[in-house]
Amino acid sequence: MNPTRHWLRLGAAVLAVASLAIAGCDDNPTEVIPGLTFAGMSACEECHATVVSQVEATGHPYKLVKVEDGTAPDLNGWDTPVPPSGYTWSDISYVIGGYNWKARFVDSNGYIITGSAVQYNIETDGWVGYHDTEAPGTKQYDCGTCHTTGWVDYAVGGKRQDDLPGMAGAFSEPGVRCEQCHGRGSRHVKTQSADDIRVDTHSSLCGECHTRDANHLIAASGGFIKHHEQYDEMLSGGHRGLDCVTCHDPHASSVDGASMGGIRVTCASCHADQSTTLNHMTIDCEYCHMPEASKSAVAENMYNGDIETHIFKINTAAVGKDAMWYDGGAKAYGFVTLDFACYGCHKDPNGIGGSGSAKTLSELSTRAMGIHTAPR
Ligand code: HEC
Ligand code: HEC
Ligand code: HEC
Ligand code: HEC
Ligand code: HEC
Ligand code: HEC
Ligand code: HEC
Ligand code: HEC
Known part of the structure; x- marks a missing residue:
């Protein structure tokens, strides 16, 4: 348990929020809607800079983070775990999590690394096993519906992320970003109209x-x-x-x-x-x-x-x-x-x-x- 978290009193502001369901905008990120595409979080920044900087401080966008140029990725100031023993950053294509509780790693072919000491636990700064009985290089990354924005299974879209064989599908952006909750924003970015973007306040989202x-x-x-x-x-x-x-x-x-x-x-x-x-x-x-x-x-x-x-x-x-x-x-x-x-x-x-x-x-x-x- 984090000893300090509970002693902090909750803020008092109650925001009244209207529940709207908008006809005609993107309600299902995996369905193909002609003319609608993902604009990406960077496209929202121009007009919603405050929201973007807030979201960047949450766990959502860091759920899956790409490793570029063989160097440790930036988890917005959180300590980035090192790769498991026997791997360097050049052998890692993505880090899964590592923001709040634990990190797992995706190898350079897109498979989740399995073995006896391959999951990093933040609280203990230690390593534990993950699917130890499965050989490394065999466990597909099929977690994208909950960990990415705009995930489409290979069976549906015929694409694997970055053409990596271990990826069981493809996404528009790694991590849970604006358009996973708000739907594809390409039209809204042009029209700036509330009618062209989804706002769903229900728990079911x-x-x-x-x-x-x-x-x-x-x-x-x-x-x-x-x-x-x-x-x-x-x-x-x-x-x-x-x-x-x-x-x-x-x-x-x-x-x-x-x-x-x-x-x-x-x-x-x-x-x-x-x-x-x-x-x-x-x-x-x-x-x-x-x-x-x-x-x-x-x-x-x-x-x-x-x-x-x-x-x-x-x-x-x-x-x-x-x-x-x-x-x-x-x-x-x-x-x-x-x-x-x-x-x-x-x-x-x-x-x-x-x-x-x-x-x-x-x-x-x-x-x-x-x-x-x-x-x-
Ligand atoms: C009645 C108020 C309330 C509702 C409704 C509620 N939460 Fe929470 N939730 C909290 C509070 C308070 C905390 C933080 C507790 C703390 O750190 O002291 C929290 C923490 C969390 C955490 C972090 C858990 C952790 O251990 O750090 C997650 C994830 C979460 N909520 C998700 C959800 C989701 C998803 C829903 C809807 C299905 C939801 N919550 C509904 C009050 C609520
Ligand atoms: C956040 C910490 C905390 C939690 C959680 C907590 N307590 Fe306590 N409790 C205390 C403290 C501090 C005291 C006073 C010193 C002592 O007895 O340790 C106390 C005292 C008591 C006492 C002796 C005094 C009295 O009121 O009779 C009882 C019985 C008790 N707690 C029951 C409970 C029960 C039942 C729960 C769970 C439903 C609970 N406590 C959860 C912190 C806590
Ligand atoms: C020390 C532990 C403890 C703390 C702190 C605590 N509760 Fe409770 N609460 C309980 C227990 C135990 C019950 C069950 C009591 C019973 O059934 O008689 C309960 C019952 C309730 C109920 C159900 C009441 C009912 O009659 O069914 C509500 C609502 C509730 N608490 C809200 C709160 C709120 C709001 C706070 C903070 C302001 C809070 N509790 C703090 C232990 C705690
Ligand atoms: C927006 C209003 C709202 C807020 C905020 C809220 N509750 Fe509730 N709570 C309810 C309602 C409605 C019920 C169900 C009806 C009832 O029992 O009064 C409920 C029921 C409960 C119960 C009884 C158990 C149950 O399952 O019915 C507990 C305990 C409780 N709340 C604790 C909390 C705690 C702790 C928090 C803060 C983290 C909290 N509530 C925040 C509205 C709220
Ligand atoms: C060129 C400026 C611009 C860009 C880029 C932009 N928005 Fe907006 N957005 C607006 C304006 C203006 C409104 C207010 C519309 C209104 O209230 O009629 C708005 C409103 C919203 C709303 C609230 C809608 C409602 O029903 O209240 C959401 C959600 C939203 N934008 C999400 C996004 C997302 C996600 C992106 C990136 C994909 C994005 N916006 C990009 C200008 C922009
Ligand atoms: C597309 C899947 C997805 C949706 C939709 C989603 N979440 Fe999450 N959420 C996640 C994942 C995955 C994590 C873990 C991210 C991490 O910490 O690495 C998470 C983490 C969280 C956390 C803890 C991290 C933090 O920074 O506080 C909270 C709280 C939370 N979600 C609340 C919500 C609420 C509220 C909603 C709805 C408005 C929601 N989530 C919608 C997937 C989702
Ligand atoms: C049904 C949605 C869902 C699926 C499928 C899913 N996860 Fe998650 N995962 C979550 C949510 C939500 C959280 C954060 C909230 C929580 O843990 O309570 C989370 C948390 C995590 C964390 C901890 C993140 C952190 O920052 O500490 C890791 C690691 C993780 N998941 C790995 C995986 C892997 C690997 C897969 C696929 C084999 C997977 N998950 C499939 C929803 C999902
Ligand atoms: C986890 C789901 C989720 C993610 C991710 C998310 N939003 Fe939202 N957003 C919501 C919900 C739900 C509302 C409804 C209003 C509320 O409860 O605050 C909302 C409201 C809004 C609003 C209108 C009210 C306001 O706060 O200004 C705008 C604009 C907006 N979001 C933009 C964005 C942008 C831009 C991003 C990415 C940087 C983003 N959202 C990421 C769920 C999300």
Whole structure:
């Protein structure tokens, strides 16, 4: 867990946002629309320079970064990981991620590098395996629908990016850029008309990528929720009616909460009744309601993964996280248990968890019930 992120109070501005669906503009980036093409993020800069510089500070455009001239790519000031052992930058065509959690690497033929120490984890500054049993030079890069702008599968478009055999398709720009969310902008760039560009404020836009399951069940493994399931998680509870952009500025980063400008509203702006948590007055809501119950790269201990869950509901029963799973541990119910919610700060009777006082599940349960209302 990043110890500072939760102590930062959320910004108070609530932006009212209208939901518009515009007929006649690009609603499906992979469909061929005569006369419409991708203009590229640099074309937007002329008139939307502020938005471009904001978006450049988020993880989205760095999801996939091209390596040019055999030198380390620029991840907008974030530390760029070195290539895996046995490779130099000349052997790498693209870096996958490396912005927030972990990096994987694409070789000079377009294949994702596999092996026992080929994934770089930022938190530990260490290397772990990725598809260790598959020989290097065989795993196709087929991640483009969620990691690039304007991805078209080879089977549909007949093209491979940069003509590399390992690329399972081609894209207009690497990373998630303006036109992946707003549709092809070539006509808008000329007309400057709002009618020629898509503005979709629904969660389903974000849910095209922040999901793992078509039925929106919440996949889990190894005692944690899997990553990139924020949409699935949100649909499990009372926030299913909210848009992601009610809370998130789509153009700003949220990995460190409000400090990066990505969060627009306070929880208490909708939940005035819960604005105090008796005996935990100084603790931000996210600590208990958005614990790091999901894992992308590294878990600090059995209660702390590295992605904040978007399941907000806390189960107050005196049960541990085993009660969260069904289907043999492969799926999660729509609640978090008290060990995830509370052992980020408190520790269990074995000393595992945070640096606060030790509490049994039963002590936690007694306190959790009515925590916003019962005076102590
Ligand atoms: C030559 C200037 C210019 C360029 C280049 C340009 N835009 Fe715009 N854009 C505008 C103007 C002017 C508006 C306001 C239109 C209005 O409100 O009628 C606008 C509005 C928008 C809106 C809001 C539409 C709405 O419904 O409120 C979006 C989204 C947008 N642009 C995205 C883009 C993207 C993405 C690019 C790059 C592909 C881009 N623009 C390039 C001038 C430009
Ligand atoms: C992850 C999806 C996403 C990406 C990437 C994205 N936008 Fe947006 N954009 C939105 C959404 C959703 C809105 C609706 C308004 C809101 O919630 O702020 C929006 C609103 C806008 C608007 C109108 C309101 C405003 O903030 O001025 C403009 C202009 C715009 N985007 C331009 C861009 C440009 C230019 C880029 C690339 C540099 C870009 N957007 C990248 C999702 C995105
Ligand atoms: C359904 C969409 C989707 C697909 C398909 C997908 N990813 Fe991702 N990936 C995401 C999202 C969303 C995130 C960030 C949010 C999260 O992890 O919760 C992410 C995060 C990552 C990260 C961490 C990024 C960072 O900056 O730390 C890596 C590395 C990664 N994915 C690799 C891959 C690879 C390799 C593939 C293909 C084999 C792949 N992903 C396929 C959606 C997807
Ligand atoms: C835009 C308004 C809005 C904001 C902002 C908001 N919520 Fe909610 N929240 C709701 C609504 C609506 C519900 C469902 C109806 C209800 O229970 O009141 C809900 C329900 C909940 C629940 C009950 C569990 C569940 O799944 O129904 C919890 C816990 C919760 N919110 C926590 C939070 C936290 C923590 C934040 C800040 C990160 C937050 N909310 C921000 C509107 C909001
Ligand atoms: C085309 C796929 C795609 C879409 C659509 C998409 N995302 Fe993402 N998102 C990603 C990927 C991939 C990452 C991981 C990027 C990284 O950090 O390397 C990510 C990262 C993020 C992050 C964490 C990184 C940061 O800088 O804050 C947030 C927050 C986020 N997305 C919110 C949203 C919201 C809100 C929307 C809808 C307005 C949205 N995303 C739409 C794919 C997508
Ligand atoms: C110390 C941990 C903790 C903190 C901090 C915390 N909550 Fe809670 N919250 C809980 C627990 C535990 C419950 C379940 C209480 C129950 O069922 O009696 C809960 C319940 C809720 C509910 C559901 C209420 C209901 O009656 O269903 C909402 C909404 C909520 N919290 C919002 C917030 C907001 C907003 C904040 C920040 C201002 C916040 N919480 C801070 C632990 C916390
Ligand atoms: C009720 C408000 C709310 C809604 C709705 C919401 N988020 Fe978040 N999200 C947050 C907050 C608050 C944080 C940052 C927590 C922190 O760092 O303290 C966050 C963080 C994230 C992160 C970064 C996770 C990490 O561990 O760094 C991603 C990715 C994300 N949200 C995606 C989404 C997507 C996609 C949606 C819609 C499906 C969504 N969020 C809906 C409040 C919300
Ligand atoms: C952000 C850190 C943090 C989180 C998360 C947290 N606590 Fe605490 N808690 C504290 C601190 C600090 C104290 C006072 C010193 C101590 O006892 O460690 C405290 C005290 C307590 C106490 C003893 C005082 C009292 O109020 O009775 C109980 C019981 C307790 N917490 C229960 C919980 C429960 C239940 C949860 C999860 C729903 C939780 N805490 C989550 C920080 C936290």
